[in-house]
Amino acid sequence: MNFDYNEEQQLLADSVRRYLAKGYDFEARRKIVAGEGWSADAWSQLAQMGLMGLPVGADHGGFGGGAVDLMGVMEAFGDALVVEPYAPLVLAARLIERGGSATQKNALLPAVVEGRVKLALAHGEKGARYALDAVRVRAAGNKLTGEKSAVLGAPVADRLVVSARSDAGIGLYLVERAAVEVRPYRTLDERLAGDVLLRDAPAEPIGGGLAALEEAMDFGTALVCAEAVGAMQFACDTTLEYLKTRKQFGVPIGTFQALQHRMVDMAISLEQARSMACLAASKADAERDARERARAISAAKIKIADAARHVSQEAVQLHGGMGMSEELKVSHTFRRLTVLAREHGDADHHLARLAAL
Amino acid sequence: MDLNYSAEELAFRDEARAWLGANLPAELREKTERYAHLSKDELLRWHRILAKKGWVAPAWPREWGGTGWNVVQRYIFEEELGYAGAPPLMPFGLAMCGPVLLQFGTDAQKKRFLPRIYNGDDFWCQGYSEPGSGSDLASLKTSARRMNGGGGEHYVVNGQKIWTTLAHYADWIFCLVRTDSGTSKRQEGISFLLMDMKTPGITVRPLILMDGAHEVNEVFFDDVKVPAENLVYEEGKGWTVAKYLLGYERMNTGRIGESKRQLAYLKRYGAHLMQDQRWRDRLSRIEVELIALEITNLRFLDRMRRTGQPPGADVSMLKIRGTEIQQGLSELMLEAADPAASDALSMAIRKRYLSMRKTTIYAGSNEIQRNIIAKSTLGL
Numbered sequence: 001m002n003f004d005y006n007e008e009q010q011l012l013a014d015s016v017r018r019y020l021a022k023g024y025d026f027e028a029r030r031k032i033v034a035g036e037g038w039s040a041d042a043w044s045q046l047a048q049m050g051l052m053g054l055p056v057g058a059d060h061g062g063f064g065g066g067a068v069d070l071m072g073v074m075e076a077f078g079d080a081l082v083v084e085p086y087a088p089l090v091l092a093a094r095l096i097e098r099g100g101s102a103t104q105k106n107a108l109l110p111a112v113v114e115g116r117v118k119l120a121l122a123h124g125e126k127g128a129r130y131a132l133d134a135v136r137v138r139a140a141g142n143k144l145t146g147e148k149s150a151v152l153g154a155p156v157a158d159r160l161v162v163s164a165r166s167d168a169g170i171g172l173y174l175v176e177r178a179a180v181e182v183r184p185y186r187t188l189d190e191r192l193a194g195d196v197l198l199r200d201a202p203a204e205p206i207g208g209g210l211a212a213l214e215e216a217m218d219f220g221t222a223l224v225c226a227e228a229v230g231a232m233q234f235a236c237d238t239t240l241e242y243l244k245t246r247k248q249f250g251v252p253i254g255t256f257q258a259l260q261h262r263m264v265d266m267a268i269s270l271e272q273a274r275s276m277a278c279l280a281a282s283k284a285d286a287e288r289d290a291r292e293r294a295r296a297i298s299a300a301k302i303k304i305a306d307a308a309r310h311v312s313q314e315a316v317q318l319h320g321g322m323g324m325s326e327e328l329k330v331s332h333t334f335r336r337l338t339v340l341a342r343e344h345g346d347a348d349h350h351l352a353r354l355a356a357l
Numbered sequence: 358m359d360l361n362y363s364a365e366e367l368a369f370r371d372e373a374r375a376w377l378g379a380n381l382p383a384e385l386r387e388k389t390e391r392y393a394h395l396s397k398d399e400l401l402r403w404h405r406i407l408a409k410k411g412w413v414a415p416a417w418p419r420e421w422g423g424t425g426w427n428v429v430q431r432y433i434f435e436e437e438l439g440y441a442g443a444p445p446l447m448p449f450g451l452a453m454c455g456p457v458l459l460q461f462g463t464d465a466q467k468k469r470f471l472p473r474i475y476n477g478d479d480f481w482c483q484g485y486s487e488p489g490s491g492s493d494l495a496s497l498k499t500s501a502r503r504m505n506g507g508g509g510e511h512y513v514v515n516g517q518k519i520w521t522t523l524a525h526y527a528d529w530i531f532c533l534v535r536t537d538s539g540t541s542k543r544q545e546g547i548s549f550l551l552m553d554m555k556t557p558g559i560t561v562r563p564l565i566l567m568d569g570a571h572e573v574n575e576v577f578f579d580d581v582k583v584p585a586e587n588l589v590y591e592e593g594k595g596w597t598v599a600k601y602l603l604g605y606e607r608m609n610t611g612r613i614g615e616s617k618r619q620l621a622y623l624k625r626y627g628a629h630l631m632q633d634q635r636w637r638d639r640l641s642r643i644e645v646e647l648i649a650l651e652i653t654n655l656r657f658l659d660r661m662r663r664t665g666q667p668p669g670a671d672v673s674m675l676k677i678r679g680t681e682i683q684q685g686l687s688e689l690m691l692e693a694a695d696p697a698a699s700d701a702l703s704m705a706i707r708k709r710y711l712s713m714r715k716t717t718i719y720a721g722s723n724e725i726q727r728n729i730i731a732k733s734t735l736g737l
Contacts, residue, residue, distance in 0.1 A: 001366065001429065002359045003656045009358075068358045240735055260731035261724065267735065268674050275652035276645075282360045299645045306642075351638045 003278060005072055013072025015049055020080040026329045029081060037192040038084050038156055046084065047115025055090040057097060060109035066285035067222040071277065074223045078230025081329070081336050083191050085120060085153025087223050091216045092119035092161040095172055098215075099207030104174060108159065120157035122148040122175075122196045123213065130345040132213055137198060139164035142205065144173060144198040154194035155184035162196075162203065163213055170210045173203035189335040211290070218297040221344040222284035225277040225304045228340040232270045232307060235315040235333050239263065242319055259318060266311050273307035276300040295357050298350040304340075305347035312337035360652065362433070370433050377441040380406060386442045390622070392705040394570070395444050397480065397526040403444045404477040414451050414475055417459065421467070422475045428662055432609065432654070439614030447523065450474035450481035453602055454531045457549065461590035461598055470529075470551070482554075484518040484532035484576060485599070492725050494533070495543045495596065499578060501534040501550055503585065503592070510585035512536070512550060514558075514578045520719075524561045524574040527554050533595050540593070547595040551587040558582070566715070568708040603721075610672050611679035613651045619686045620644060627693030636692065643685045650678050670733045673726035680716035680723065687713040 005013060024032075024042055032039045046052070054070060056062025063069070070090065077086065093112055096104060096119070111117040126149045128134035137146030144164045154160065160175045179201045182194040243254030243263060253259055280300035287293035312334045316323035319330055326332070345353070362370065385403055388395060407413040408422075415431045417423035426434065438446070446452075455474050458467050473479040490497040499516025514534060524530065530552050537546030552559065558581035563571045590598050623640065630636045657671045691710040694703045717723045731737040 001362055001655060001659055003659050005358065071358075240737075243737060254737040257728070257731075260735075260737050261727045263735060263737065264727040264730045267730065268678060271653050271674060272646070272649040272678070275649045275656060278358060278360060278656070279648070279652055282358060299648055302642065302645045303649050348638075351641050352634075354641050355634075355637050 005068075009069055009072055012049070012054075012069075013076055016046070016051070016073050016076045017079070019045055019049065020076055020082065024080050024082060026081075026332075029083065033083060033186075033190045036156075037186060037190070042082075042084055043118075044115050046086070047113075051086065052089065052115050053113035055093045055097075056109050056113050060097070060105060061113040062109070067219055067226075067281035068285055070223055071226040071281045074226035075230030075233070078227035078232075078336065078340075079234045081189070081231070081332050083189075085118065085156060085192055087220060087227075088120040088151075088153035088157070089118055090223065091220045092121045092159075094219060095121070095161050095208060095212060095216050096174070096206060099172060099212055100174070101206070104204065104206060108174075117158045118153065118156055120151055120153040120160050121216070122151040122154060122160045122162040123217075124148060124150050130349040132217060133170060133210055135163050135165045135170050137162065137164040139166040139171060139173060139203065139205075142173075142203050143200040144175060144203045145200055146198055148196040148198070150187070150193050151182075151196050152187070152191055152193050154182050154196055155192050160196065161206070162198070164203070170213070172206050172208050172212065174206055175201050175203045187339055189332070189339040191339075214294070215290070217344050218293055219284045221297050221301050222277075222280040224340050224343045225273075225280045225300050228304050228308050228337060229270070229274050229277045231333050231336050231340065232273060232311045235311050235330060235337070236263075236266050236270050238330050238333075239266065239315045239318050242322075246320075262314055262318060266314050269307040269310045273304050273311075276303040280304075291357055295354060298345075298354045298357070301345055301350045302347045302354070305342070305350070308337040308341040312341075360655070362429075366429060366433060369430055370437060373434050373437045374441070376410070377437060377443065380410070381441055381443050382406075385444050389442045389444055390618075391702055392709045397523075400444055400447060400526075401477045401480070404446060407446070408476050413446070413477075414455060416452075417455060417471075417475075421459065421471050429658055432658055435609040436614030436617075439609075439612060439616075440618050441614075442618055447480070449483050449522070449527075449531075450479065453483060454481050454529075454551075457531070457589060457598055457602060460601055461549075465586070466551075466589065479528045480523070480526045482521050482524045482527035482530045482576075484521055484530045484552075486520045487517060488519050492722055494599075495547070497533055497535060497547065499532065499534045500538070501536050501548060501583070503536065508582075508584075512583045512585065512588070514550070514552070514581040514583055516578050518576040518578075519573075520564070521561075521574045521576045522572060524554070524576050525563065525571070530554055530559075530576065531589075533599060536592050536595075544596040546593050547599075548592050549589040549595040549598040550583055551589060552581065552583050556581050556583065566712065568711040570708070570712065611650050611654050611675035612683060613647070613654055613679070616647055616679070616682050616686060617651075619683070619690075620647060623686060623690055623693065626690065630693055636689075640689060643682060643689065646678065646685075647682050650675070650682060653678075670730050673721075673729045676720065677717075677723045677726050683716050684713050 053062035054065040057064040096108060108117060125136055137144055144162055157177050160177060162173045162175050163170055164173055181197040184194040187193050240263060243259060244252055246253050280297050283293050283296035315330050316334050322328055323330055385399060404413060412424060414422055415424040415426050415434060419425050455471060458470055485494060487497050487499060501512040501514045503512055532550050532552060533547050534550050535546055536548040540546035558579040560577040562575045564573045564575055565571055654675055657668055661668055687710045690706045694706045
């Protein structure tokens with residue numbers, strides 16, 4: 001039993017935090033969001049720290065890291081509200097590494113590790129909500145037709161991993177970004193996303209179907225949990241600071257018991273969420289039984305979704321009018337937590353999944 | 358990061374579990390599982406079985422019967438007790454008066470009281486709350502005047518305690534009393550005093566709670582003569598003693614093992630409701646909260662083991678969430694019971710819902726726990 005990061009994990013998390021504090025502070029982020037929605041400079045800095053190689057195995061120049069290795073990084077991302085399309089790259093790279101041919105892997109993964117190639121996972125479709133098997137994009141021969149929605153990172157990705165249905169069932173395919181039309185937009189929390197239109201788009205099949213997709217989404221859920229914990233930690237810290245400095249009736253508002261107790265409940269939600277993020281990451285890495293893994297991941301996401309809602313709503317409320325202002329970072333943290341609470345399934349989805357397991 | 362117990366810890370858990378399986382009397386376990394009343398003899402019977410095995414006071418120093426287990430082992434053992442459905446061990450002697458004497462008592466006091474606490478020869482109760490002093494404990498008024506003559510130095514105690522759990526079973530009571538009413542700070546002038554319940558002038562009156570059970574009492578002190586040797590630590594330093602107890606290593610505050618057993622029972626008992634999505638989702642949310650609390654508890658333990666620091670305000674968080682979970686489980690049990698049933702178990706389940714409302718009030722209400730966290734963890 002040990003709840004610490006090992007030395008390497010801690011060093012990586014620390015260096016990512018140091019970089020973000022310096023090169024990706026709230027002002028820098030604002031400029032990125034107002035511009036292209038991602039930063040080539042930040043991307044190359046993160047690549048130099050080894051982040052792109054983290055999910056990729058040593059055979060292709062990476063470090064073969066798991067969810068626990070990524071936890072500290074994702075927490076730092078949640079704290080800084082990073083908009084770079086990193087998690088989509090991680091999930092797509094995992095799917096390629098697990099199901100791709102040697103040729104596909106050799107062609108792509110080393111370039112991913114170096115930060116030269118960006119990947120995205122195109123799975124969601126309109127109306128499917130969080131059901132993984134509701135895939136309508138058709139695969140005929142090696143051509144895909146249909147529409148994928150809300151694909152994070154799609155506007156800037158070089159390659160997409162796309163789920164599609166053929167007569168053999170749901171399969172995964174590698175598609176060139178240039179072979180599809182992407183209609184870009186920004187998510188509620190200012191991340192780059194796009195709807196992807198495939199019209200007889202040439203595709204290379206990669207191994208793995210629904211089970212691989214489910215594993216990848218569970219892994220992604222563990223990352224979302226860690227990212228949410230980072231964002232909640234910021235929300236709690238900044239709200240506590242506000243309670244200590246904002247004065248009304250001649251005293252800091254943190255002297256009022258009505259507010260103290262709400263702050264305490266936020267802190268408890270955060271601790272409980274952190275515990276579940278630890279569970280999710282550990283099980284994503286170590287649990288070999290898919291059902292046990294799914295149970296732990298869904299349990300974690302229920303708690304994370306509830307806690308994200310609670311902490312983000314209270315953070316805004318305790319900031320009063322300032323909490324509504326887009327000038328304050330906390331309102332952006334609210335937006336990120338609102339999205340993360342739903343990413344890879346909201347609490348109701350995971351309650352239903354838990355019950356079905 | 359590794360959320361699992363080590364092989365040694367698992368072996369320890371298995372040993373404890375196997376021993377409990379073989380030595381917890383079936384009739385006591387069944388009574389606990391069916392929420393039946395346990396008599397003083399039944400509580401003491403279990404206490405003495407553990408004492409004979411040498412496992413009744415694991416946290417005590419070895420010379421007084423402690424096991425030498427580390428914090429994780431002690432936690433595992435306490436969780437196993439709860440999970441097995443063992444009758445509760447009354448904390449007043451083992452986890453309250455005992456640790457106080459170990460820290461503050463004289464050699465004579467230790468020798469006189471500790472072995473009897475250990476072996477279950479004396480049943481203890483706690484005299485803290487008063488009618489006018491609940492959450493604001495330092496406002497307590499029960500007075501102890503130091504006198505000389507008439508059989509040596511002694512105190513004369515007058516006043517009243519309330520909510521005194523199992524005072525009607527108790528041989529002894531430890532009390533916070535005011536020995537000096539003229540101090541500038543209310544916390545000064547309070548002393549920690551031990552009294553034999555048979556002393557003339559002590560009257561116990563039952564307070565029946567809404568479930569009909571007689572668990573707590575009022576205790577009246579009317580010119581009660583207490584030998585001065587029964588003072589623990591220095592006169593006027595009772596608040597220091599009481600505060601020490603608050604920070605004492607109580608890592609079982611969340612009652613995870615007990616709640617896990619209740620949850621497993623609820624799943625069996627409420628099996629007919631599992632198809633009802635609304636009910637099942639409420640069950641799932643409590644289960645998730647319990648999983649999170651268990652991991653949170655283990656995180657605190659892990660930190661405590663590495664830093665050697667006492668748990669401090671962490672205990673408050675465990676108390677808040679642990680009691681909320683206990684209440685939530687008892688409420689779902691109430692709903693799982695057939696509304697048309699009037700058998701003993703169904704009635705006990707309903708009464709338990711009533712009784713469990715006390716958990717967020719006793720041992721420092723959850724609001725007081727929030728005050729503690731706000732002050733000591735958040736610095737508000």
